[in-house]
Amino acid sequence: MQLDVELKKSFKDFTLDVAFSLSSPRTGIFGPSGSGKSTIMNLLSGLELPDSGFIRLGDTVLFDAKRKINLKPNQRNIGVVFQHAHLFPHMSVKKNLFYGYKRIKLENRQIDPEGLFKVLGITQLLSRDVSTLSGGERQRIALARTVLSNPRLILMDEPLSALDEGHKFQIIPYLKNVFNNYGIPMIFISHSVLEMRMMTDEVFVIQKGRIQRHSAAEELVRKSWGSGLESYVNLINLGGATPCKDLFRYKWGHINFILTEPAEGEENLFELDSRDILLFKRHPEATSARNLLQCTVTDIYSSGNRVRVGLACGNEHLIAQIVSESVRELGIEEGAMVVAAIKASAFKKIF
Amino acid sequence: MQLDVELKKSFKDFTLDVAFSLSSPRTGIFGPSGSGKSTIMNLLSGLELPDSGFIRLGDTVLFDAKRKINLKPNQRNIGVVFQHAHLFPHMSVKKNLFYGYKRIKLENRQIDPEGLFKVLGITQLLSRDVSTLSGGERQRIALARTVLSNPRLILMDEPLSALDEGHKFQIIPYLKNVFNNYGIPMIFISHSVLEMRMMTDEVFVIQKGRIQRHSAAEELVRKSWGSGLESYVNLINLGGATPCKDLFRYKWGHINFILTEPAEGEENLFELDSRDILLFKRHPEATSARNLLQCTVTDIYSSGNRVRVGLACGNEHLIAQIVSESVRELGIEEGAMVVAAIKASAFKKIF
Amino acid sequence: MVNEITMLTLSPQDISAVGLSLKVACSATLISTPFGIACGYFLAFGKIRGKAVVEGLISLPLVLPPVVVGYLLLLSFGSNGLIGKFLNLLGIQVVFSLTGAVIASAVVGFPLMVRSIRIGMEAVDQSYISVSRTLGAGWWDSFFTIVLPLSGRAIFAGMSLMFARNLGEFGATVILAGNIPGVTQTIPLAIYEYTSVPGGDRMALTLCLVSISLSFAILLISEAINRKFRRG
Amino acid sequence: MVNEITMLTLSPQDISAVGLSLKVACSATLISTPFGIACGYFLAFGKIRGKAVVEGLISLPLVLPPVVVGYLLLLSFGSNGLIGKFLNLLGIQVVFSLTGAVIASAVVGFPLMVRSIRIGMEAVDQSYISVSRTLGAGWWDSFFTIVLPLSGRAIFAGMSLMFARNLGEFGATVILAGNIPGVTQTIPLAIYEYTSVPGGDRMALTLCLVSISLSFAILLISEAINRKFRRG
Amino acid sequence: GQVRVSVAKSMSNLCNNLIVQFQEQYPDVKIVPNFGSSGALAKQIEQGAPADIYVSANPKWMTHLIEKGKIESDTKKIFAHNALVFVGKSSTDAQSMSDLQKLTRVALGSPNSVPAGQYAKQAMDKEGIYDEMLKNGQLIMAKDVRQALIYADRGETDGAFVYKTDAMLAINAKILFEVPLEFYSRVTYPVAMTKDSDGNADAKLFYDYIVSEAAHSEMIRLGFTLP
Numbered sequence A, B: 001m002q003l004d005v006e007l008k009k010s011f012k013d014f015t016l017d018v019a020f021s022l023s024s025p026r027t028g029i030f031g032p033s034g035s036g037k038s039t040i041m042n043l044l045s046g047l048e049l050p051d052s053g054f055i056r057l058g059d060t061v062l063f064d065a066k067r068k069i070n071l072k073p074n075q076r077n078i079g080v081v082f083q084h085a086h087l088f089p090h091m092s093v094k095k096n097l098f099y100g101y102k103r104i105k106l107e108n109r110q111i112d113p114e115g116l117f118k119v120l121g122i123t124q125l126l127s128r129d130v131s132t133l134s135g136g137e138r139q140r141i142a143l144a145r146t147v148l149s150n151p152r153l154i155l156m157d158e159p160l161s162a163l164d165e166g167h168k169f170q171i172i173p174y175l176k177n178v179f180n181n182y183g184i185p186m187i188f189i190s191h192s193v194l195e196m197r198m199m200t201d202e203v204f205v206i207q208k209g210r211i212q213r214h215s216a217a218e219e220l221v222r223k224s225w226g227s228g229l230e231s232y233v234n235l236i237n238l239g240g241a242t243p244c245k246d247l248f249r250y251k252w253g254h255i256n257f258i259l260t261e262p263a264e265g266e267e268n269l270f271e272l273d274s275r276d277i278l279l280f281k282r283h284p285e286a287t288s289a290r291n292l293l294q295c296t297v298t299d300i301y302s303s304g305n306r307v308r309v310g311l312a313c314g315n316e317h318l319i320a321q322i323v324s325e326s327v328r329e330l331g332i333e334e335g336a337m338v339v340a341a342i343k344a345s346a347f348k349k350i351f
Numbered sequence C, D: 001m002v003n004e005i006t007m008l009t010l011s012p013q014d015i016s017a018v019g020l021s022l023k024v025a026c027s028a029t030l031i032s033t034p035f036g037i038a039c040g041y042f043l044a045f046g047k048i049r050g051k052a053v054v055e056g057l058i059s060l061p062l063v064l065p066p067v068v069v070g071y072l073l074l075l076s077f078g079s080n081g082l083i084g085k086f087l088n089l090l091g092i093q094v095v096f097s098l099t100g101a102v103i104a105s106a107v108v109g110f111p112l113m114v115r116s117i118r119i120g121m122e123a124v125d126q127s128y129i130s131v132s133r134t135l136g137a138g139w140w141d142s143f144f145t146i147v148l149p150l151s152g153r154a155i156f157a158g159m160s161l162m163f164a165r166n167l168g169e170f171g172a173t174v175i176l177a178g179n180i181p182g183v184t185q186t187i188p189l190a191i192y193e194y195t196s197v198p199g200g201d202r203m204a205l206t207l208c209l210v211s212i213s214l215s216f217a218i219l220l221i222s223e224a225i226n227r228k229f230r231r232g
Numbered sequence E: 001g002q003v004r005v006s007v008a009k010s011m012s013n014l015c016n017n018l019i020v021q022f023q024e025q026y027p028d029v030k031i032v033p034n035f036g037s038s039g040a041l042a043k044q045i046e047q048g049a050p051a052d053i054y055v056s057a058n059p060k061w062m063t064h065l066i067e068k069g070k071i072e073s074d075t076k077k078i079f080a081h082n083a084l085v086f087v088g089k090s091s092t093d094a095q096s097m098s099d100l101q102k103l104t105r106v107a108l109g110s111p112n113s114v115p116a117g118q119y120a121k122q123a124m125d126k127e128g129i130y131d132e133m134l135k136n137g138q139l140i141m142a143k144d145v146r147q148a149l150i151y152a153d154r155g156e157t158d159g160a161f162v163y164k165t166d167a168m169l170a171i172n173a174k175i176l177f178e179v180p181l182e183f184y185s186r187v188t189y190p191v192a193m194t195k196d197s198d199g200n201a202d203a204k205l206f207y208d209y210i211v212s213e214a215a216h217s218e219m220i221r222l223g224f225t226l227p
């Protein structure tokens, strides 16, 4: 997918003026509240009319002010998932789900609803009343409804921010599954760094109606450091779990991790707070930490009294965060060897 | 304050039947959704009529079915803070704040509005339009509005659950300040264990319309273990911070902790995940952990493959959570000595 | 009048009046509904300036005495009137026909229906419309599957209001459609005629009671529909 | 009629009719408003069974032909009527007086006002009322400081609807108050007189235009108030 | 065939009875009556509403239609006459026009719009009491005769000027006196065929029937006087 956009839109005291091209199927738009994220989405989907500019998706011109082209929202084939699910209150869950599906030509119905429902875990909700659904369930239905309308591109406007932490992480794997399985490109709007890292590969950062920069999603976090309170979170993809006594062993590259948490499936994402990695100069003796890794320090960057240490363990990378005092005490410098101790319980399963 | 209650109330498919007495100024009502928490609140405040029973607050009878006494909500002098702030949309922030205040007799106006606004940090909001407030601001206004009405008791029905994590922890210190400064007793309704621990001393656990048990707030957490995923969080009250190189030293009983985070004031609440405490049999040599504590194991309880170890460090107590394998390796048993290592960055400031 | 309620019987002419009234009120309501929905939608969602003017025009039949409304309709639909001439070419006779009664009722009840529908449509969340558009529904599709069902309660309320008003409509009908027994004599016109017959009061009262029962029936039906809408 | 618009002049009698109409429409609207609010509140929040019956009774004047309504009012307020006898003792004369015109207008316009207010009140969130009660406001206090302001838009809409309807009210007024120039002859009654005389159409038209202007003015005022309510 | 008759409402009773009589003789002819106030009927005819015969209670409207060229003027005939009476409760003390000024309230059709009111005004003017009674607020104007009758019947006014035919509808009120014929011009009900009726033989048939003596007995029964 190739999307080329150049748009201007003025409101009373806000002006959006952006131009960008994107080809990554997982793109993020990141920015603070009021920066214009939703406005971009409304313009792309045709719900609002730009003052000038153009929108090209692949080789279809969706909008061109000069050539007076302006496809209606229903002609654009762009799906939208809003912050609030906006399930139609007068329809059953099933009717909601098939609303878009029924409106596409038979030959374009490439998605198997049953399969999608299974992927999203909503098969058992079909007969429920819309008003009885929880927030997470509502968002999954909304997503399924959009996917079933067979869009060429899905825009997601903070689909998770109305959910609490529990629901949020419950729905992310579903989202990822859908986009992996059905290969639909998407633009993900959010002001959460964590969501961005999990959902997108590259990110446009927007501020006051203008695009500030364009970078890889991972960059966002490292660079955004310095704001102070947040610590870096390692996102670690592990393979399937093998029981090992009463714990579980996971493959991480050539290394094994011992975790307290079990997991099903062959792909699992865990969160490891950079502060949960304890560094030793020498191998400690008896300790309650289950994972002791021999690592090489690859880089060191610091902010205030805290230091982030890049570690290479085999082919994999980790970031540990320690205090600057420890750097001196442990003699940490690029190329130095250290032992990283990680408790089996420090890994938090995202999905 | 002494509150004696005996109430029955039946709905179509729900019956509330409770009897309790309470005297603690910080009492919690804890229970799952639909257990009858809000119903209790509505009955206490007079917004709903009990089928039978009585309510006595101090020596005032607010309700007595047999004696046909039923004070109106406005005669009960009980303040309520709801889950949603319910600020009156047609009034300014200021009018909202003084709604109750204007309705009490001059001689009863014991609270100084200016002081309260300062405590709640809302002085600069007075001239704002209600619709421009954020969720946290709205709740603080709602709280101030209730406090200014000079109630003998404040009921709070999940005042935090509509807020996101950031706002939630932002408002808790304000809440605590208010209840400390003005000495108004309160009943706090919630289904969050953490909120309960922070806001209340004793807790009634309610389920399906009946009181299951009555216990100290701390008990709630320890006993609730076994549900699985959650780890125990140590809530640690520390004194004022003293800068110490680029870190900060806090007093905890007779012990000092080294933290990365600064704090103002002489009372600070930090969260320490039980999984962030690493245990060693012997004192480890060079390590990035800033805090090494010599502790005695006081008790051990386990669930699945995880074990919680009670530790005594001087007069203070901590709970560490490790895997059962480590218990064997480290030879942990009641009375054993271990070294607890805690990174300076493991402490998370709540307020 | 009160002591004469004892015998309530309807003459054949009364029965035909009741039938005509029902026919007229139903047709007028049903025919007006699409226009009422269109006007309600325009007033609720339209972004054009001068909505107040349109609203004022729609409210006219409310402000003018019904007899005047009837006279203005007679001017337009009479065989000398603009619309009347055109309809005559098509062989449609409005004056002195049931069609005329329906038109008179429709015009007089219209402002009430539009107000009700407008309030309901103003309460429809725009987001649902946006969502349906992005799901591939065209404007009309979205209108029929989202806007209409979501303002269903208000539409039914408007219809029942108009129906009730139509049951009592006299002034405009008597001018445009005439008062012809069996053809255009609805309940109010029959009541009017009874007042010039000795002992006509009792019969008039009976007809009033019929009107009242009809309107109660409609009220109950519309409440039931409302309740269903509120649930579903 | 159309080619006669050229000269629009009002006779002194017409001017008095306009004045009376304004007086009657304003008084009827203002007097009905408290009752309309009470009924609207009851229908919106009341928990008693049989609300449908109350609603039906309130709707009666809508369903019956205005002339019948006027006749029923005459029965009640006339010197032999129950209420009439009582009021006579107090020295209040309803029949053939401006008071009668006001009562007739109030009764006929009432159902429209109540419907509008009811819809508005149904939209008021009960929680605000609960909150105000726990803040120490008594029932009336809460009603005046919360319920009324929050349903202000609907109340004004109901008032303007009723006012408009009153400008056109003929049937009930003419029976209860009589058609007495300078005393009870409002615009619709004056129009009726003109239309009953051959050649009176031009004068009738002039009065219609006055009515229309008045209702437009009210419409614009109520729109302005609405906008203020939406903002504030 | 079909005959459309526009009948002033005050004649509806009479007309209905005549139609029944007529159709006993001519069952094939369908008479379609339309009842309304004389003015409303005239306006309908003026605007081209279908009508073959116009029976008016107000000669002015007949003249108006003749001026507008809607009437076959040579068919205009006096159909019936009526008499003006004064009705009221039996307790009301009024035996003649000269007693009226003593009464508190008197109802009459509005002289501007109701013919019966015009006749009443004529009578009172003749007696020389109209202007004063009007000034004193003793006169209650009604929109039609029927309304004036209701007022008198229910005792809202001491009495009312109505036609003799209307007085027969009263339940409580009695005829207190008949207004002497010399006090007002004669109450006439004109009837005529419209230009639209052109060539409608059945209409002519009905027209001839109601202006013939066949109608007289019914007129007398209902209180009209014969032309």
Ligand SMILES: Nc1ncnc2c1ncn2[C@@H]1O[C@H](COP(=O)(O)OP(=O)(O)OP(=O)(O)O)[C@@H](O)[C@H]1O
Pocket: A011, A012, A013, A014, A031, A032, A033, A034, A035, A036, A037, A038, A039, A040, A191
């Ligand atoms: N229809 C409109 N009329 C006037 N101003 C508007 C309109 N829509 C958006 N704006 C303004 O445009 C700015 C950007 O709004 P937008 O909704 O795009 O922000 P956002 O980045 O999506 O914020 P959030 O994260 O809060 O959703 C805001 O200042 C908003 O007030």
Ligand SMILES: Nc1ncnc2c1ncn2[C@@H]1O[C@H](COP(=O)(O)OP(=O)(O)OP(=O)(O)O)[C@@H](O)[C@H]1O
Pocket: B011, B012, B013, B014, B031, B032, B033, B034, B035, B036, B037, B038, B039, B040, B191
């Ligand atoms: N007015 C009512 N009519 C019928 N049932 C009611 C009513 N109010 C509450 N209930 C029922 O009573 C039960 C308890 O409700 P309540 O609101 O007290 O729960 P809660 O503990 O506050 O739950 P939550 O945590 O979700 O707020 C629920 O099953 C609810 O459906």
Ligand code: MOO
Pocket: E008, E009, E010, E011, E036, E037, E038, E039, E057, E058, E114, E115, E116, E144, E145
């Ligand atoms: O039939 Mo009339 O025009 O009311 O006298």
Ligand SMILES: [Mg+2]
Pocket: A037, A038, A039, A157
């Ligand atoms: Mg947005």
Ligand SMILES: [Mg+2]
Pocket: B037, B038, B039, B157
């Ligand atoms: Mg609750």
